[in-house]
Amino acid sequence: METGDLMLKFDRENLRRSLHVGGRLGWFVFLGAFVLPDLVGSGQVVVQQGSQVTPVLPTNQFSPAVVNPVEPSIGTQSQGTAASAQPVATSSTPTQPGPAQQVPPAISSSSNADGSTDANQFSDLTRDAIEKDWASIESSTGIEDAVKEVLRPIYRQAIEKLKQAEVARKQEADYRNAIISAPPETIDLTRRYEELLTPEAVAAVDAQIDAKDLQKTISKRQEELSEHRDQLSKAVAELVRVQARRDEITVRVANLKTELGESRAELASPALVEDAASPKRIADRNLLKSVQALLIAENQMLEAEKASQDEREQLAIAKQRFFKRKISDEEILVAQLQKRWSENKSQESIELTTSIGAVLQEARSDAENGSLGSLIDEVGTLLKEYTDAVALSKSISAAETAAKQRLDYLEQEYSHLQTQVEMRGGGRAMAQVLFDLQTQLLNPADDKTIDFGALPKLDDIRISNLVVERKIRAHLEREKQYPADVLPAAIPLLEARLELLQKLNKEYTDLLPSLSALGVSNELFLQRVDEVRAYITEQLFWIRSALPVNLATVRDIPEGMSWLFNTEHWKEFANNLFTLFVLSPVQCLFLLFAVIGLCVTRPWIITALTRVGVATKRVSTDRYVLTWQAFGLTLLLALPIPLVLLFLAWGTQQAAEPSAWLRGMGSGLSNAVWVALVLEFAGAASRPCGLGIVHFNARPSTLRLLRKVVFRIGIVYVPAQVLAASTLYGEASEYSGTVGRFFFVAAHVLVILLMVRMFKSSQGLLAASAERNSKGRRIKLQYILFAVTVAVPTALIVLAWQGYLITAIELSLNFVATLAVMSLGELAYWMTLRWFALKKRQLALAKRLENWRKRKAVVNARESEGELLVQKAELEQELDLEVIGEQTRRMMQFLYTIATVVAIFGLWSGTIPLIAVLEAVQIVGGLTLLGLTQTIVILAVMTIAVKNLPGVLELAVLRTTSVESGTRYAIVTLCRYTLMAIGFAALARVLEIDWSKYAWIAAALSVGLGFGMQEVVTNFVCGIILLFERPVRVGDVVTVDGTTGTVTRIRMRATTITNWDRQELVVPNKTLITNTFLNWTLSGTISRIVVNVGAAYGSDTDLARHILVSVAQDHPVVMDEPKPLATFEEFADSYLNLVLRAYVPDLDSRLKTITELHTEIDRRFAEAGIEIAFPQQDVHLKSSVSCPQCGENAAVSLVDEAR
DSSP states (O other), X not given: OOHHHHHXXXXXXXXXXXXXXXXXXXXXXXXXXXXXXXXXXXXXXEEEETTEEEEEOOTTSOOTTSSSSSOOOTTOOOSHHHHHOOOOOOSSSOOOOOGGGSXXXXXXXXXXTTSOBTHHHHTTOOHHHHHHHHHHHHHOSSSOHHHHHHHHHHHHHHHHHHHHHHHHHHHHHHHHHHHHHHHHHHHHHHHHHHHOOOHHHHHHHHTTSOGGGHHHHHHHHHHHHHHHHHHHHHHHHHHHHHHHHHHHHHHHHHHHHHHHHHHHHHHTSHHHHTXXXXXXXXXXXXXXXXXXHHHHHHHHHHHHHHHTHHHHHHHHHHHHHHHHHHHHHHHHHHHHHHHHHHHHHHHHHHHHHHHHHHHHHHHHHOGGGGGGHHHHHHHHHHHHHHHHHHHHHHHHHHHHHHHHHHHHHHHHHHHHHHHHHHHHOOSHHHHHHHHHHHHHXXXXXXXXXXXXXXXXXXXXXXXXXXHHHHHHHTHHHHHTTSOTTTHHHHHHHHHHHHHHHHHHHHHHHHHHHHHHHHHHHHHHHHHHHHHHHHHHHHHXXXXXXXXXXXXXXXXXXXXXXXXXXXXXXXXXHHHHHHHHXXXXXXXXXXXXXXXXHHHHTHHHHHHHHHHHHHHHHSTTTOOXXXXXXXHHHHHHHHSHHHHHHHHHHHHHHTOSSOOXXXXXXXXXXXXXXXXXXXXXXXXXXXXXXXXXXXXXXXXXXXXXXXXXXXXXXXXXXXXXXXXXXXTSSGGGGGGIIIIIHHHHHHHHHHHHHHHHHHHHSTTSHHHHHHHHOSSSHHHHHHHHHHHHHHHHHHHHHHHHHTTOHHHHHHHHHHHHHHHHHHHHHHHHHHHHHHHHHHXXXXXXXXXXXXXXXXXXXXXXXXXXXXXXXXXXXHHHOXXXXXXXXXXXXXXXXXXXXXXXXXXXXXXXXXXXXXXHHHHHOEEETTEEHHHHHHHHHHHHHXXXXXXXXXXXXXXXXXXXXXXXXXXXXXXXXXXXXXXXXXXXXXXXXXXXXXXXXXXXXXXXHHHHHHHHTHHHHHHHHHHHHHHHHOSSOTTOEEEETTEEEEEEEEOSSEEEEEETTSOEEEEEHHHHHHSOOEETTSSOSOEEEEEEEEEOTTOOHHHHHHHHHHHHHHSSSSOSSSOOEEEEEEEOSSSEEEEEEEEESOGGGHHHHHHHHHHHHHHHHHHHTOOBOOOOEEEEEEOOEEETTTTEEEOOEEEEEEO
């Protein structure tokens, strides 16, 4: 720094100290003595007009608004330019410069080797010129499109650089203006600070305010208080920014020198000189010149910022001091005004209560007023309601003030925090600032300043006000109710009633906006708390709380161990638990007895779990409720240790003033509760008679290994996480990079080793998956899971090693939570699958029992042997999950996978803003990556559900009821249509389809579809009618157009009928609705058989009919009711027609029964000597018939006689 600069700074500091004494006179002397010569030396003249100082530019100076007119030598001040500039002064009205011209930068031109300056190289380089050049290139027909595509990004970058240069020059002008404007503003704030009245003096002035305007004055003061808090936040942020920018400016200026040198060297490189007239070379040179213009403008801005730092810092300090005092005074004043308002309110209430109380007392003492008892009671009730309304009004007013102060304080702290994070970045100190704000401000449930639960609801106040208004309107009618002899005594009470109603109406009218504003303020506060919490979580997640591991880290571990296990800490821990027992004995004893009870009854719980397992293995005693019993018993086995950790965490969090160690210990214990619960439950479920082996049919060896691994993880990981978390807060954070990191890294190294053993062992999860799943898909998933469970702890170790311990701990807990969610999804999947397995087995056993009964009716087997076989089967049968339908398995597996993925997504969204990231990625139009993901999920769920729904419904609902097959098919089909409709509606909502935009398309298509797809739509609607009305069902035997067959499918357009030749007839659904067809099994499956028998003439018809009936009655399939019937129908040409009519229960046995009846009738008629007639023909031949035409003899006459 030059000697003159040092003297100038020294004199300015002396001047600031003298300004408090000399006022503005000292400022004017300073301007004349120091600033004016400096400006004259740089080619400027400062003109004084009143209190305004205006610099005037000479005509031979470039304005800073021109893009880079002169290229200065960064970091140097030229002496020649300032000396050669000629001042132009005027004592009359000066030329007023623009905002950017008030204080031009004192820069100089650097000479090149040829004597020219850099300004001559690109003095005409402006953003407008570059944009015009690009416009001409883009519209030029002589340049190929491929060349234009290459030039487009270059010119865009050049234009963007020049825009940034303009912003930098504007900031430079603001900083240079601050050198002139900041000192007077600082003096003015100092004067205003000294002239501030004391709160008592202001209260004395406000004491003259009319009581009616008191509430308005309070509201106005509160608005001013909020505004001043905002200004204080801005002043504090500005002060922090100015102080933090000192070192940054120095570093950035040095970097600018390097970047500018590199840019100049690149501009002078031979590559740009060759073929200099080509569009590509011109564009490259313009880009480099734009970069130089930006670097020079940034350098000038930084120099101006550095030159104005002292002035801006003093101004920020003055603002901070002024607004702090102003806020403090206004808070005291608002409190005094509220106290006065409350006292006036109380005084008014007391006076009214006294006057009306006297009226009530006089009315009660008058014995003749017995008929006014109801009026007296009503006035007393209204008086009490008014007193409660006044108290409520004071409470809401105080709560409203507290809510505003709470919100303003949160806004102020949040703004200050953002500035600190922006300017100072991360580090251990910043982490503690974030932790402190998170603890102090972000617990609305612990805020005792406002009890919103005690306040009435807005609707209740509104209803009470409406009731009061209705009573006021009906007051005149109330007076007319009393006779003339009672009215004089009732008038005082009626007047008191009316006065109370009017007062109540006013109170309720005032309460409504106050209560509404209080609710809005609380909602804003809670919303802001969520925003601040998300911001703090995001900042803590990526903050580096310690330095990377080095030799000092290892050397300081013993010191950290000594501090961590200091006896004073554990004494504090024990004393806090003792205090908790004293303050909350009931809760502590409840937890204590619960833990003791679970430990004492643990052998009984294990025995009960074993009994449940034995009952589950037997088919005759196996029930789904046994699985839930095993789940409950497993949970009881897992509870003791989590309950102990819960008690310890609760105890540490109830401390009034916890130390940093105790606070961290409480946080670690809170996280350890659910981690221990997950690990303990997994270990208990892996017991020999537990859920895994007995109920889910898992490999015993794999579960034994899993139990060992879970136990070792629990005894290492949980304590390590607690101890690592105890070093995160306050002064304990000094040891987070040593002992905290040591425990974290050691625990995760052990986790990696145990994960490798659990997966890669011969009894591990990979071997079990390979044995259980032959298709290989689940094996691949297990390998992916193995890779993830090893890679994630490794990455966490690397993060902790680099100093991101808070991030590593947070990710570690989220990773464990992810594994817990996956395990919970797997547990739910197997629980559901077991229910389906039991349903399937029940159906199989029912069918087997039915077949056994049929065989028993045919084969006379001994009952004792059958029982022995059944018992043997019960002992040997095990739960085989493969008997479950493939559709059910796929459906359940897919749904639980989707649910697990969604749960994991929600879990990680609290740490990483996944939703915001996905929503920020635009794919096409308004479709974001989040919308695309939702679309894929909806399509996948809809496809899988529609495809596999029949198996699930059949197994879960339909097969267990007495619903016919046709009805089941109709239900499944309608459910498919419903799922498809829901899926498409969800897709339309996710894609945000505006159907109004496509109304014209629908109108145009409706005409074409009305003709072209008329039959298709008609058949679809008819198919829906068939499913609802059900004149034909799947399985029915129908006759359509002479073809008889069974209905096999009813689809959207047509119905398929399969005849006895296994030929499929496709019938449009419209035919089954509009045409006539025969349904043999519509109302029942009973079918009538008609057998025609022709007996010869002369046969005994009575005997023949008796034989026919007996044959039908003897057949086992023919039904007894309706009874078989044989009739003598007609005398045919060659036989007597006898008809047998009988009924069979279903069509499946129709053909077989007819065949058997025919065979038996033929045998019985033959035994009875009854001949079954058949047509006969006799042929008579006559010869020697002459033919007169031909003159020949011919035997040509044939006479046919049929008898």
